[in-house]
Amino acid sequence: MGFLKRTTRRVPEEEKYFVAKPRQLMWWKYRKHKLAVVALGVIVLMYLLAAFVEPLAPYNPEAKHLRHLYAPPQGMHFWYDGKFHLWPATYKLKFRIDAETLREVYYEDPAEFSPVTMFHRGDRYRMWDLFETDIHVLGTDSGGTIFLFGTDGMGRDLLSRMMYGSRVSLSIGFIGVFLSFLLGIMLGGVSGYFGGVTDLMIQRIIEVLRSIPSIPLWMGLSAALPMTWSPLKVYFGITVILSFLGWTGTARAVRGKLLALREEDFAMAAYLAGASNARIIRKHLLPSFLSHIIVSITLHIPGMILGETALSYLGLGLRAPIISWGVLLKDCQNIQDVALHPWLLFPVLFLMLVILSFNFMGDGLRDAADPYAARTS
Amino acid sequence: MINYVIRRIVYMIPTLIIISMVSFVIIQLPPGDYLTTKIAQLEAQDELINRDLIEALRAEYGLDKPIYVQYAKWMWNVLQGDFGYSWEWNKPVVDVIGEQILLTTVVSLASMFLVYLIAIPIGIYSATHQYSAGDHALTFLGFLGLTTPNFLLAIVLLYAGYSFFDKSFIGLFSPEFENAPWSLAKVLDLLTHMWIPVIVISVSSVAGHIRVMRANLLDELKKQYVVTARAKGLSERKLLLKYPVRMAVNPMISGLSVLLPHLVSGATITAVVLSLPTTGPMLLGALRSQDVYLSGAFILLLSTLTVVSTLLSDLLLAWVDPRIRFD
Numbered sequence: 001m002g003f004l005k006r007t008t009r010r011v012p013e014e015e016k017y018f019v020a021k022p023r024q025l026m027w028w029k030y031r032k033h034k035l036a037v038v039a040l041g042v043i044v045l046m047y048l049l050a051a052f053v054e055p056l057a058p059y060n061p062e063a064k065h066l067r068h069l070y071a072p073p074q075g076m077h078f079w080y081d082g083k084f085h086l087w088p089a090t091y092k093l094k095f096r097i098d099a100e101t102l103r104e105v106y107y108e109d110p111a112e113f114s115p116v117t118m119f120h121r122g123d124r125y126r127m128w129d130l131f132e133t134d135i136h137v138l139g140t141d142s143g144g145t146i147f148l149f150g151t152d153g154m155g156r157d158l159l160s161r162m163m164y165g166s167r168v169s170l171s172i173g174f175i176g177v178f179l180s181f182l183l184g185i186m187l188g189g190v191s192g193y194f195g196g197v198t199d200l201m202i203q204r205i206i207e208v209l210r211s212i213p214s215i216p217l218w219m220g221l222s223a224a225l226p227m228t229w230s231p232l233k234v235y236f237g238i239t240v241i242l243s244f245l246g247w248t249g250t251a252r253a254v255r256g257k258l259l260a261l262r263e264e265d266f267a268m269a270a271y272l273a274g275a276s277n278a279r280i281i282r283k284h285l286l287p288s289f290l291s292h293i294i295v296s297i298t299l300h301i302p303g304m305i306l307g308e309t310a311l312s313y314l315g316l317g318l319r320a321p322i323i324s325w326g327v328l329l330k331d332c333q334n335i336q337d338v339a340l341h342p343w344l345l346f347p348v349l350f351l352m353l354v355i356l357s358f359n360f361m362g363d364g365l366r367d368a369a370d371p372y373a374a375r376t377s
Numbered sequence: 378m379i380n381y382v383i384r385r386i387v388y389m390i391p392t393l394i395i396i397s398m399v400s401f402v403i404i405q406l407p408p409g410d411y412l413t414t415k416i417a418q419l420e421a422q423d424e425l426i427n428r429d430l431i432e433a434l435r436a437e438y439g440l441d442k443p444i445y446v447q448y449a450k451w452m453w454n455v456l457q458g459d460f461g462y463s464w465e466w467n468k469p470v471v472d473v474i475g476e477q478i479l480l481t482t483v484v485s486l487a488s489m490f491l492v493y494l495i496a497i498p499i500g501i502y503s504a505t506h507q508y509s510a511g512d513h514a515l516t517f518l519g520f521l522g523l524t525t526p527n528f529l530l531a532i533v534l535l536y537a538g539y540s541f542f543d544k545s546f547i548g549l550f551s552p553e554f555e556n557a558p559w560s561l562a563k564v565l566d567l568l569t570h571m572w573i574p575v576i577v578i579s580v581s582s583v584a585g586h587i588r589v590m591r592a593n594l595l596d597e598l599k600k601q602y603v604v605t606a607r608a609k610g611l612s613e614r615k616l617l618l619k620y621p622v623r624m625a626v627n628p629m630i631s632g633l634s635v636l637l638p639h640l641v642s643g644a645t646i647t648a649v650v651l652s653l654p655t656t657g658p659m660l661l662g663a664l665r666s667q668d669v670y671l672s673g674a675f676i677l678l679l680s681t682l683t684v685v686s687t688l689l690s691d692l693l694l695a696w697v698d699p700r701i702r703f704d
Contacts, residue, residue: 207392212396212399212638213638216660306526314661339536351526352524
């Protein structure tokens with residue numbers, strides 16, 4: 001036991017350990033996993049961004065800037081007007097015809113610049129459908145533009161679209177995981193509790209679902225969503241499809257834990273004290289493995305986010321006018337387009353950052369889920 | 378052993394039945410059936426409809442009968458090797474998909490071998506050099522590989538190939554072999570083109586398997602028998618390969634049942650990105666145009682493929698590890 005060694009050195013520390021609540025212990029243990037802490041920060045930031053996207057995005061995601069089709073990412077420059085400034089500005093984007101390829105090539109002209117303004121009054125939007133305003137955290141005055149990630153083929157600001165897309169892409173994982181959590185706990189609970197034929201059948205179904213390759217199955221199911229459905233309905237349909245395979249892992253874990261814990265002394269003690277079956281499960285068994293279930297669920301979120309992206313990329317998932325990272329990546333299907341306009345690949349970076357963060361967070365949570373276990377290796 | 382094989386094969390039957398049901402549900406899910414869509418299309422174009430032909434087709438596929446009869450009929454035909462008719466290609470499904478399924482199998486199996494070929498040696502290295510610089514570097518690479526979804530990797534690779542090497546990684550054959558009949562030259566051509574998709578498909582699984590192999594071997598290395606063998610003066614190399622590695626590989630073999638669906642799934646979407654002539658693009662096309670018998674056959678066959686290979690992996694495991702077959 002690691003903490004016993006510590007007692008000889010630092011008494012108050014040790015006492016803190018004994019009086020701490022499980023939640024406190026979990027946090028202490030989680031904190032030791034440095035990467036997981038960073039990942040948690042990234043994830044919280046991403047979700048905050050998704051929540052307050054309207055004022056944070058510089059433009060309306062559907063606003064078309066017809067003079068700036070496929071504009072490359074603009075830099076923020078501190079050197080303008082012939083001297084160094086502490087406040088950044090963007091240079092004006094101009095284009096010329098390339099003599100060799102006869103293509104329009106954008107270039108930034110330092111002679112014309114527009115300082116970046118905060119709380120800029122730009123495109124109008126409704127904040128959370130509550131009130132209408134036009135204040136954006138970042139913007140530029142005097143006819144300048146601020147396309148930090150460039151624009152797409154219709155002249156829409158990619159950064160704004162990615163920010164709006166995070167709303168759908170990040171929430172679909174959560175809702176999907178919640179649905180598979182419900183299904184998994186119910187079916188796994190039934191399976192582990194009743195045993196016998198029910199158990200055998202549910203286990204068989206789980207085995208089958210796990211042996212079907214997920215992408216072809218997802219593709220098949222989502223192709224069945226009627227084209228006439230409203231965006232909201234399609235969104236919900238895709239979530240249900242994604243959770244269709246997700247519940248099997250949870251059900252397995254719940255069943256395994258239930259079977260093992262049923263034999264524990266404390267369960268027997270509760271039974272002898274006259275507690276009902278429902279009470280034993282709810283008050284004694286469930287709390288002792290809930291943290292494990294939550295961890296295994298967290299590790300499923302990236303899979304769901306990727307599933308949505310893959311389906312939308314293939315054109316079987318979400319469709320415009322919904323904006324999600326997968327829908328944005330659909331522009332990358334034509335590789336010649338991507339080679340000419342590589343900034344269209346920016347959503348990939350966001351996606352990987354989020355996936356990586358969820359994985360590290362899951363790793364840290366797995367260590368923290370059982371705060372009483374001695375730390376191994 | 379015979380007993381074990383028979384038991385495993387019997388276990389497989391309900392699995393296959395449920396898979397066939399899932400495939401059938403996918404066939405049935407789109408609203409209406411293909412015939413109604415087709416008729417509407419023809420009527421919109423003011424074309425004459427051959428009523429007799431339509432009625433004959435409707436009767437042949439039992440579209441006028443209740444759903445369980447349709448399922449039974451479909452299954453009965455499938456068991457006789459008749460997967461129905463592809464409306465889009467105007468050919469029996471069997472003629473359309475044969476080569477695609479074969480190529481998917483080849484690509485998936487090649488990826489599987491690559492996964493083991495790379496993951497096991499690296500896993501052994503990582504475990505025997507725990508916390509060394511090499512181990513840390515490999516762990517980092519592993520994590521990166523684990524989190525990069527293979528279709529994104531394919532896109533990035535395509536972009537890199539296009540803009541830096543001026544070479545396209547698209548397809549499985551050179552243009553001159555695309556429609557040529559099978560020959561030795563075509564097989565060689567396939568081998569030179571196959572390695573890119575195979576690497577793309579296996580990257581994430583390689584990363585996962587390195588982690589598993591490393592963890593398994595670390596557990597084994599702590600055990601008493603390793604100490605005993607070392608005390609008896611066995612050479613380090615022989616000791617490692619003869620005992621702990623053999624033990625650590627077992628869970629990897631049983632992991633095949635999870636690996637294979639994963640690879641087939643990855644192969645499907647990678648194929649769409651790299652436009653390989655495997656099942657991916659055709660399945661996507663069939664799903665988009667609601668060519669239901671074609672897509673149903675694909676899903677049924679791909680799933681059956683993975684179930685059968687799972688069986689093979691179980692038998693392999695039983696062969697390698699005697700404790701299992703006497704269980």
